[in-house]
Amino acid sequence: MIKDITLGQYFPGDSTVHRLDPRFKIVISGIFIAMLFIGDHVICLEIGAIFVAMALILSLIPIKMIIKSIRPIIPILLFTSVFNLFFISGGMPLFEWKFIKITDAAVHTTIFMIVRIILLIAGTSLLTYTTSPIALTDAIERLLSPLKKIKVPVHDLAMMMTIALRFIPTLIEETDKIISAQKARGVDLDGSKLMDKVKAIVPIIIPLFVSAVRRASELATAMECRCYRGGEGRTKMRQLKSSIADYVSLGIAILFMASVIFINVLN
Amino acid sequence: MAILKTEELTYVYSQGTPFEKTAVDHVSLEIEKGEFVGVIGHTGSGKSTLIQHFNGLLKPTSGKIYLDGEDIWADKTKIRQVRFKVGLVFQYPEYQIFEDTVYKDIAFGPKNMKLSENEIDGRVRRTAVSVGLTEDILNKSPFELSGGQKRRVAIAGVMAMEPEVLILDEPTAGLDPKGRDMILSQISHYHKTTGCTVLLVSHSMEDVAKFASKILVMNDSKVFCYDKTAEVFKRTEEISSMGLSVPQIARVFNILKNKGLSFDEEVYTVKYAKELIIRELKKRGKI
Numbered sequence A: 001m002i003k004d005i006t007l008g009q010y011f012p013g014d015s016t017v018h019r020l021d022p023r024f025k026i027v028i029s030g031i032f033i034a035m036l037f038i039g040d041h042v043i044c045l046e047i048g049a050i051f052v053a054m055a056l057i058l059s060l061i062p063i064k065m066i067i068k069s070i071r072p073i074i075p076i077l078l079f080t081s082v083f084n085l086f087f088i089s090g091g092m093p094l095f096e097w098k099f100i101k102i103t104d105a106a107v108h109t110t111i112f113m114i115v116r117i118i119l120l121i122a123g124t125s126l127l128t129y130t131t132s133p134i135a136l137t138d139a140i141e142r143l144l145s146p147l148k149k150i151k152v153p154v155h156d157l158a159m160m161m162t163i164a165l166r167f168i169p170t171l172i173e174e175t176d177k178i179i180s181a182q183k184a185r186g187v188d189l190d191g192s193k194l195m196d197k198v199k200a201i202v203p204i205i206i207p208l209f210v211s212a213v214r215r216a217s218e219l220a221t222a223m224e225c226r227c228y229r230g231g232e233g234r235t236k237m238r239q240l241k242s243s244i245a246d247y248v249s250l251g252i253a254i255l256f257m258a259s260v261i262f263i264n265v266l267n
Numbered sequence B: 001m002a003i004l005k006t007e008e009l010t011y012v013y014s015q016g017t018p019f020e021k022t023a024v025d026h027v028s029l030e031i032e033k034g035e036f037v038g039v040i041g042h043t044g045s046g047k048s049t050l051i052q053h054f055n056g057l058l059k060p061t062s063g064k065i066y067l068d069g070e071d072i073w074a075d076k077t078k079i080r081q082v083r084f085k086v087g088l089v090f091q092y093p094e095y096q097i098f099e100d101t102v103y104k105d106i107a108f109g110p111k112n113m114k115l116s117e118n119e120i121d122g123r124v125r126r127t128a129v130s131v132g133l134t135e136d137i138l139n140k141s142p143f144e145l146s147g148g149q150k151r152r153v154a155i156a157g158v159m160a161m162e163p164e165v166l167i168l169d170e171p172t173a174g175l176d177p178k179g180r181d182m183i184l185s186q187i188s189h190y191h192k193t194t195g196c197t198v199l200l201v202s203h204s205m206e207d208v209a210k211f212a213s214k215i216l217v218m219n220d221s222k223v224f225c226y227d228k229t230a231e232v233f234k235r236t237e238e239i240s241s242m243g244l245s246v247p248q249i250a251r252v253f254n255i256l257k258n259k260g261l262s263f264d265e266e267v268y269t270v271k272y273a274k275e276l277i278i279r280e281l282k283k284r285g286k287i
Helices: A022-038 A042-059 A063-087 A104-130 A133-150 A154-184 A194-225 A244-266 B047-054 B076-085 B102-112 B117-130 B135-139 B147-159 B177-194 B205-209 B229-233 B236-241 B248-258 B270-283
Strands: A093-097 A100-103 B002-013 B021-032 B036-041 B062-067 B086-089 B165-169 B197-202 B214-219 B222-228
Touching: A022 A042, A022 A104, A022 A133, A022 A244, A042 A104, A042 A244, A063 A100, A063 A104, A093 A104, A100 A104, A104 A133, A133 A154, A154 A194, A154 B086, B002 B047, B021 B047, B021 B197, B021 B222, B036 B047, B036 B205, B047 B062, B047 B086, B047 B165, B047 B197, B076 B086, B086 B147, B102 B117, B102 B135, B102 B147, B117 B135, B117 B147, B117 B177, B147 B165, B147 B177, B165 B177, B177 B197, B197 B205, B205 B229, B205 B248, B214 B229, B222 B229, B236 B248, B248 B270
Parallel strands: B036 B197, B036 B214, B086 B165, B165 B197
Antiparallel strands: A093 A100, B002 B021, B002 B062, B214 B222
16 A cells, blocks of 8 residues: 555654764765765775664664665666666676677676665665654754855745655545545556556546645645744754764764775775 | 345554554454444544445455455455445545536546446436535536535445445534535435445444434444444443443433433434423323
């Protein structure tokens, strides 16, 4: 069922990773992503893998959940690997047949790309698994708050994100309900013909749009009734507090990053 | 013979995750043809999950469902036929409306059944009348209508498929008392004229007491009782202790009973209460 989609789903828990300050978690994720893409040696990827593995063990998130989040990108991975394999030239040819030529450079790049993307998804999904959407947007708001000085509406952007995230489960539930209701009226979603499937989308999309617009206008009215007027003078119920654990983990991330840069320079 | 039958039906949501929850727990039931069944239960008692099994929208985690004596999951490819035989009107069905005219929206179900143009036209007009929609509304956009009218369009959309079993999940939720009475009496009228089996889900006893011949009470994912309406109302105290509201008139008569004025039969509709009181007063020579 649609409900089982894991994209950005929070997995409640009380592990070390869960308790970290979300601001630090975002910064660490940023460092981690940079680390993956800067490193161009096998050892760099291994360092990245060790980093993910450490975070995964500390977070107590079942490995099943991580695999579940990687599964949807497998088609994209396959597609780009095929392209990389056949169209990267240079290096020693390993295999040649008529116009098809695979070189060792192509194999090297393809493997690097696959490992990088898998690590990237695994690492970033750990961030969303261990941090509730509210904490995440709160942290983003705080991290971006210096931009207020140059008139960027940081609070409004964060509020929009909060609302969008808040309504993802609601809309998924709504979609599920609409699909069930239309199935009850004989819509054939499991039909084999492509045309049937396309036709079946209309009775689902239209009610979904209608209800999304209705919800948006109801929410706007409710916010106005409570005199919402943006971020000015607003205080937070939950203050973000950083602890020693946060600094320690940031330190570890920087250490990993430094070693990646070091290895790069050595080569 | 029972038209719908379940055997040890169990359904577990999100199995294998921290959100795991058993919504229907070993339910065995038999619903007779032509019956008007009221299904009541508290929010989260599993009534909505249960009824979604009857037309094969949900596949049971374990247990079986029989329609006309046939296991509905015996042949997966025939599940659509089951949905044509068992019509399900969801809660707030007006949110499933999508066509640009009322006529087309009511015709959507019958069209999926691949009926002839003539047959579809006849059905649309017949059901529109039976839910109290006038001819001129048929060509309007459903999005221009009032909430109550939209609700009736959506119900007509399922009725037009002329299912053998019609299930309605809280068809009166969010309507004013007048709209509620109207829809309930239209459903009851439809039941009487077509002779189909009706399951009316509600959290209010008041709604179902007037029309249902049998009542199924769900509590905590299990069947609390399934019996004739009068029998169920003998257990008013247990039912109110589950947090379900008992019809006001039944409560009044319960108080009267405690004060020493008891009648042989259970009272749960105002109409019947009136008859009883008049009879009693006549007997005592007061009128």
